[in-house]
Amino acid sequence: MNRRIAVLVFPGTNSEGETLRLLRDLGADAQLVHWSRPQELAAYGAYVLPGGFAYEDRIRAGAIAAHDHLMDAVIDGCAKGKLVLGICNGAQILLEAGLVPGTAAARRPTAAFTHNAPQPHFICRHVYVKLASAPMRSAITASLDEGALIPAWAAHAQGRLAAGPEHLAELVEGAHVAFVYAHPDGRVDEQAVPNGSALGCAGLVNREGNVLALMPHPERDAWNVNHLQRRVGEALFAPSGGAVLFESFVRAVQRA
Amino acid sequence: MRPYRSRLHRVLRLRSVTDGLARLALRPDERERIAQQLGREPTLVEWYAFDAQWSEHCSYKSSRRHLAKLPTSGPGVILGPGEDSGVLRLGRRQGEEYAIVIAHESHNHPSQVVPFEGAATGIGGIVRDVLCMGAEVIALADPLRFGRAGDPNSHACSVARGAVDGISAYGNAIGVPNLAGDVYFHEGFDENCLVNVVALGLVKEPEIVHSFVPKGAAGWAIVLVGKATDASGFGGASFSSGTLDVADDDSNKGAVQVPDPFLASVLMRASYRVFAMLRERGLVVGYKDLGAGGIMGCSAELCSSGGFGARIELDAVNAALPGLAPEVLAVGETQERLCWALPQEIVADVLRIYNDEFSLPQIARNACAVVIGEVTAEPRYVLYHRGEIVMDVDIDLLTGSIRDDLPVQPCVARPSVDPAIADRRLAAVQSQADLAASLLAHRDVASREPLYRRYDRVVRGATVIPRGVADAGVLAPIPGSPLGVALAVAGNPRYGALDAQRAAELAVVEAVRRVVAVGARPIGLTDCLNFGNPRQPEQYAQFLAAIDGLSAGARALELAFVSGNVSFYNESALGRAVPASAIVACVGACDDLSTLRLPNVGDSGDRLVLVGAHAGALGGSVAAALLGIDEGLPEVDLGAECALHAQVQGIGSCARVVGDGGALATIAQMLFGADERLGVRFTPGLALRTLLAESNGFVVVQPSAEPPAGIVLGTVTGDAVMQFPDESVVAVADLKALWSASLEDIYP
Incomplete structure (x- = not known):
């Protein structure tokens, strides 16, 4: 099977470095693929869309990138069951491309991650996300524990899930809400949500479970060195914390 | 992110060029000297070129000889002041010498006039200063000084908000974490905010790229890369070398540049690719940011500091619109541009990286990398426009050090105060708990989180101690290595208002202490000197006193200043200057990140x-x-x-x-x-x-x-x-x- 992972770089992507580094530290065969080389993508078995400001968030975050040639290959690969993980701007692009929740045609979005509320500003805050669907709901989360609590950084101006009432209902009924915001002790309530997101949603999965879109960045709290409360004697660059989600993704790719 | 383009109309109001020479900041004696040295009346382009290069902003004419008092060398210094950034030794890792590149500047005047754009372009400029040294840009800091911003309808409040939003929009988009910074609110900044910016870069010592053309470079190509040159930022250098007049707000806006962090993000990544190619081929070249003085200022300094001249074809410049006057093309300060001096054999490869691989022309209209001229053995600076020579001057006259010897009067010593009065006030405090409440709610003490939560502090995944958690921010800049870098800033305006010299000394002491507090070893300093009008002897005296303070502090701590900036004319039209503001940044090295001291308060009984x-x-x-x-x-x-x-x-x-x-x-x-x-x-x-x-x-x-x-x-x-x-x-x-x-x- 094709275990090679492509980390997509759109103009304006800014988190490709740490995303690639984490995938490789977890044993993945991963490469960056730039926007000027979309033809290379078909040769990869899985895709990761990292954070940033692709096409400077024109119109709406992810809206232009969803129509980039890079996404032709991702849409095609998604239909073939390839695994796709989008973080932050990558998540926004996956929603704009209609791959998540994937209840309509490609590039016909039914939901969006849009401007934060009540304050529309960019917010950078440490958060926890909690696995809200059964681990086996998605191949990408299959190695996580039930209700897994994962540390991450919210860093976005457009992270609020918004959709019409019928589409929100669809998300709930189809168990598309993969992650919700939570307190450090795992409690889930409105105070834990940094951006006014509908359903307290931090991440969505598509119907088939092969595409996951997550707003906060687990890869920015993914090595011991990133944790303020680390214990003395731990290897500084051993993956930990937020790395579990990526680990689960890499395992799924290697299983596939 | 805020839509920049819809804001263009606010800043593109260009100063009329027809009122031309009347707007020059050059003084009559300077004009006379230029004409005399040239042996003829300068052309319009030459006037503007000298206006920029001889401005305080570019020439440091009133400050240079005084800045020489600062310590600038030492065992930890790889490169002191003189190029676009300074460089400090960080440490060895697997046989490689790693270095920290640091630059520190102000963008005060632009931020006062158009806060969002002014502050954003401040970040853009400081990032390019670090980038062009061959470094990967790894962190930002933003010491800010605002006026009393309590009234939401006041200009001071819109400045305080706009500047932070501008810094946030630019820094977040390019993906460089904000690691340190501070903010004060003081009436002395009601009419003149201070927006200082600091950037850090990481480079291996042998791979530093210098801001000058190396030996044997005659005939090399001069390559302009980045945004299409437009009419924004025309006259920026001389604008920031004068006093702000509210009545001039509209015309001043034309001197502020338009930020494009999206393009900057792509330019940075494309430049990293070029650095990798240069390393592979073992080539030494010159690379420099376009700042004050635009194409002219950058190319002239790049060539003259290597002992060369330059010949530039203005028609080759990728312009945003046709028919731009040659003086606008030459000295306009359009953002997101840099300039390479490259041997001819690699020009095609460099152009291919920018224009094809990173597709600059598709990223922003008319953006590209393009050859605009060549390095010449003869030390003259020559500009061609439509087949005619529009500028032809001795390059050293243009970029050489001019100086102004300004009158100084000693700082007035403050009358001594009877400490008994203070003791009586302290004794009259009814409840120390109530005083504590007022103290912690004071704007200079209160949590800075509402401000810095708008900054991405963790992009790149290398943040160890984010801003706001401890006295300094700390990064692990080299994946897999225990080497850490700490950064802190200081400069208290309440102190500056009382005693410029002591305040400067204390700024050094505090910045260094902050780095020490997290367990790092201080390795170097930068300074930004924000003062009033140097032609006012009492304001000039404060500047000189501050240099003495910085110097005393740094010498006592055996540290050097490796980069810095002087910002004069931070005074209102009524002649009210900002409090003396010597703002200091301190870089610390941590040899083993597992020995960092994380903040805590201990346990009950401690x-x-x-x-x-x-x-x-x-x-x-x-x-x-x-x-x-x-x-x-x-x-x-x-x-x-x-x-x-x-x-x-x-x-x-x-x-x-x-x-x-x-x-x-x-x-x-x-x-x-x-x-x-x-x-x-x-x-x-x-x-x-x-x-x-x-x-x-x-x-x-x-x-x-x-x-x-x-x-x-x-x-x-x-x-x-x-x-x-x-x-x-x-x-x-x-x-x-x-x-x-x-x-x-x-x-x-």
Whole structure:
């Protein structure tokens, strides 16, 4: 099977470095693929869309990138069951491309991650996300524990899930809400949500479970060195914390 | 992110060129000298070129010889001031010498006129200064000084908000974490904000790219890369070398540049690719940011500092619109541009990286990399436009050091104040708990989180201690390596308003202490000197005094200034200058990140101990402002400072610097980090002065079994209240709520 992972770089992507580094530290065969080389993508078995400001968030975050040639290959690969993980701007692009929740045609979005509320500003805050669907709901989360609590950084101006009432209902009924915001002790309530997101949603999965879109960045709290409360004697660059989600993704790719 | 393009109309109002020479900042004697040296009347393009190059902003004509007093070399210095950034030795890792590139500048004038764009382009400029040294840009810091921003309808408030939003929009988009910074609100900045910016880069020592053309480069290509040149930022250098006049606001707006972080993000990544190619081929080239003076200023400095001249074809410049006048093409300060000097054999490959692989022309209209001229052996600077020579001057006359010897008058010594008055005010404090509440809600003490939560502090995944958690921010810049880099800034305007020299000294001391507090080893400094009008002898005197202060502080600590900036004319049309503001950044190295000292307040029963000299002077403190106390600034025993650092490093647990709000505010903030589990009982009978005085050293946590290393301020308790020497009590949670909310009205 094709275990090679492509980390997509759109103009304006800014988190490709740490995303690639984490995938490789977890044993993945991963490469960056730039926007000027979309033809290379078909040769990869899985895709990761990292954070940033692709096409400077024109119109709406992810809206232009969803129509980039890079996404032709991702849409095609998604239909073939390839695994796709989008973080932050990558998540926004996956929603704009209609791959998540994937209840309509490609590039016909039914939901969006849009401007934060009540304050529309960019917010950078440490958060926890909690696995809200059964681990086996998605191949990408299959190695996580039930209700897994994962540390991450919210860093976005457009992270609020918004959709019409019928589409929100669809998300709930189809168990598309993969992650919700939570307190450090795992409690889930409105105070834990940094951006006014509908359903307290931090991440969505598509119907088939092969595409996951997550707003906060687990890869920015993914090595011991990133944790303020680390214990003395731990290897500084051993993956930990937020790395579990990526680990689960890499395992799924290697299983596939 | 904010849509930049819809804001274009606000800044593209170009200064009329037809009123041409009348707008030049060059003085009559300078004009005469130029004409005399050329032996003819200069062309219009030449006038504008000299106007930019001989402006205070480019030439440092009133400051250069005084800046020579600052220490700029030492064992940790790889490159001192002189190029676009300074370079400090970080440490060795697997046989490689790693270095930290640092630059520190101001973007005060633009930020006062159009705060969002002004501050954003400040970030853009400082990032390019670091980038062009061949470095990967790894961190930002933003020391900010705003006016009284309480009234949401005031210009001071829109400046305070707009500047932060601009910094946030630019820094977040390019993916460089904000690691440090500070902010003060003071009436002295009502009409002139200060927006200082600092950027850090990482480079291996042998791979540093210099801001000059290397030996044997005659005939090399000069390659312009980046945004299409437009009419924005025309006259920026001389604009920032004059006093702001409110009536001129509209015409000044034309001198501010338009930010495009999206393009900057792509330019950075494309440049990293070019650096990799240069490394593979072992080539030494020149690379420089286009700042003040535009294409002319950058290409002239790039070539003249290597002993060469340049010939530039303005028609080759990728312009945003046709028909731009040659002086606009030559000296306009369009953002997001850099300039390479490259041997001919690699030009095609470099152009391919920018234009094809990173597709600059598709990223922004007419953006590209393009050959615009060549390096010449003859030291002349020659510009062609439509087949004609529009400028032809001795390149050293253009870029050489001119100087102004300005009259100085000594700083007026402040009359001494009777300390008994202060003691009476302190004795009259009814409840120390109530005073603590006012202190923690004061805008200079309150939580900065409402501001910095708008900054991405963790992009790149290398953040170890994010901004706001401890006294300095810390990164792990080299994946897999235990080497760390710490960054902190300081420069207290309340001090500056009282005593420019002492304030500068204290800025050095505080920035360095902050780095020491997290367990890092200070390795170097930068400074940005923000002052009034140098032609006002009393304002000029403050500037000179500040240099003496910086110099004394740095020499005592055996540290050098490797980069810096002078910003004059921070005065209003009425001649009111900003408080003397020597702002200092300190870089620290950490050889093993696992030995970092993370902030904590210890456990119930531990002692909180004040170490360091503690004369208890309240001058310039927040408490003095609250209680109406007038005193001199605290003195620092510079001779004992290194020993103090060693003492603090030797105490195993947490140390925090005493700063704004004194030890009282320091301890409160230590408790705020303890999840409202712990409190403090201050030592009965402890003088209030001791808790309120600033610049007193460090508060350290010591187990009760250890002999105290200094004055025992109090004991950590298991009930989350603060119990003061006068027995008044306040809940930690109540204080924290006040402290957290105080800036929310400015930054909701």
